[in-house]
Amino acid sequence: MTTTSGTTPSVRLERVTKRFGDLTAVRELTLDIERGEFFTLLGPSGCGKTTTLRMVAGFEEPSEGQVLLDGTDVSGLPAFKRATNTVFQSYALFPHLNVEENVAFGLRRKGVARKEAARRVSEELERVGLAREAKRKPRQLSGGQQQRVALARALVNLPTVLLLDEPLGALDLKLRKGLQVELKRIQREVGITFVYVTHDQEEALTMSDRIAVMNQGVVEQVDAPEAVYDRPRTTFVAGFIGVSNLMPGVAGPVSAGATELKLDSGVTLSTPGNGYASGERVWAVVRPEKLSVALVEEPAPTGRPSVEGLVESSLYLGTATQMVVRLPDGVTMTVLVPNADETERQRLPGAGARVRLSWATDHMHVVRESQVEEPETTPQEGLSSERA
Numbered sequence: 001m002t003t004t005s006g007t008t009p010s011v012r013l014e015r016v017t018k019r020f021g022d023l024t025a026v027r028e029l030t031l032d033i034e035r036g037e038f039f040t041l042l043g044p045s046g047c048g049k050t051t052t053l054r055m056v057a058g059f060e061e062p063s064e065g066q067v068l069l070d071g072t073d074v075s076g077l078p079a080f081k082r083a084t085n086t087v088f089q090s091y092a093l094f095p096h097l098n099v100e101e102n103v104a105f106g107l108r109r110k111g112v113a114r115k116e117a118a119r120r121v122s123e124e125l126e127r128v129g130l131a132r133e134a135k136r137k138p139r140q141l142s143g144g145q146q147q148r149v150a151l152a153r154a155l156v157n158l159p160t161v162l163l164l165d166e167p168l169g170a171l172d173l174k175l176r177k178g179l180q181v182e183l184k185r186i187q188r189e190v191g192i193t194f195v196y197v198t199h200d201q202e203e204a205l206t207m208s209d210r211i212a213v214m215n216q217g218v219v220e221q222v223d224a225p226e227a228v229y230d231r232p233r234t235t236f237v238a239g240f241i242g243v244s245n246l247m248p249g250v251a252g253p254v255s256a257g258a259t260e261l262k263l264d265s266g267v268t269l270s271t272p273g274n275g276y277a278s279g280e281r282v283w284a285v286v287r288p289e290k291l292s293v294a295l296v297e298e299p300a301p302t303g304r305p306s307v308e309g310l311v312e313s314s315l316y317l318g319t320a321t322q323m324v325v326r327l328p329d330g331v332t333m334t335v336l337v338p339n340a341d342e343t344e345r346q347r348l349p350g351a352g353a354r355v356r357l358s359w360a361t362d363h364m365h366v367v368r369e370s371q372v373e374e375p376e377t378t379p380q381e382g383l384s385s386e387r388a
């Protein structure tokens with residue numbers, strides 16, 4: 001019953017399945033979340049994130065499998081008896097109580113002495129930056145402030161695990177970004193386990209120690225943010241986290257620890273590692289900022305894999321220029337070139353130019369197809385909230 005770090009996990013899910021009638025919302029999920037970790041469940045709408053969180057909280061019971069908190073099976077234990085607290089997207093504050101009364105509510109019900117409760121409430125309000133608003137009613141607060149009250153109200157109960165279900169979802173982009181940084185600071189300060197649900201990939205990358213990427217009730221990858229971004233395991237993860245620059249191809253024979261990879265666009269590359277069967281369908285991923293672009297007339301860079309294509313569009317984004325390049329097999333690749341130098345930027349090939357895209361071998365990663373069918377929503381949905 002230990003994690004890789006040798007301690008009892010804060011949260012353990014053992015082959016947890018949740019069915020609602022014919023629908024399987026969560027499938028055989030096995031997961032360890034370590035003590036003090038900021039752990040995020042990330043995925044598109046309907047992938048089973050909230051259901052997973054609700055099973056940890058005790059608002060739902062698994063159809064199969066077990067949930068363990070601090071090593072103890074909590075099957076059948078109601079939510080209020082678990083050492084968890086949940087912060088929801090809707091703050092659900094009592095409108096007739098002021099800020100400190102809202103935060104103190106749970107403590108009063110538990111019979112915590114008035115003086116002790118007052119001390120803990122004021123400590124939490126200080127932590128979330130609301131000491132001066134203690135006497136205000138919820139309607140006199142902004143959305144961001146109301147969410148801080150909800151957070152203080154949860155933290156004041158000293159949960160060992162705090163569950164957060166899209167807590168910043170109702171806030172505008174700027175406020176959300178500010179609160180992301182603050183939530184992370186608070187989590188470090190209190191040192192308790194945070195299990196965070198979001199469909200926003202950028203939010204997950206910014207805040208988490210580890211991310212579980214979910215697709216149709218299945219966790220496709222659990223890794224640190226850098227690993228999920230740089231070394232996705234499946235086409236779904238590659239597409240959901242960031243822009244999906246996926247070049248389809250077929251794995252060939254292995255020689256000297258490297259696999260030959262024949263891309264559909266006609267180029268043959270070599271990739272380190274030999275975990276692929278000869279003839280297996282695979283995809284080469286290169287992130288947009290890792291691609292270099294040059295006109296085909298220019299000499300090909302030595303020692304760098306490359307593909308040729310046609311620039312479909314070039315968009316000025318302020319800090320960078322975004323190009324879309326179509327390869328001979330019809331696949332489009334997005335290229336992001338930082339606008340560090342105005343002369344350089346003006347020399348970038350425009351729409352209609354024939355170009356060569358190249359990259360360092362280290363920056364290419366080979367992925368397999370997801371085991372589950374692609375969701376109805378497009379992988380790009382992960383980016384949409386960022387633009388909202």
Ligand code: ATP
Nearest residue numbers: 020023025043044045046047048049050051052199
């Ligand atoms: P969102 O980001 O939209 O909240 P999610 O990833 O959190 O999505 P869940 O809320 O866990 O997804 O839902 C997973 C699936 O289970 C969905 O298809 C949903 O419609 C279904 N579902 C969830 N709760 C119930 C319920 N009580 N009864 C029936 N189906 C449910």
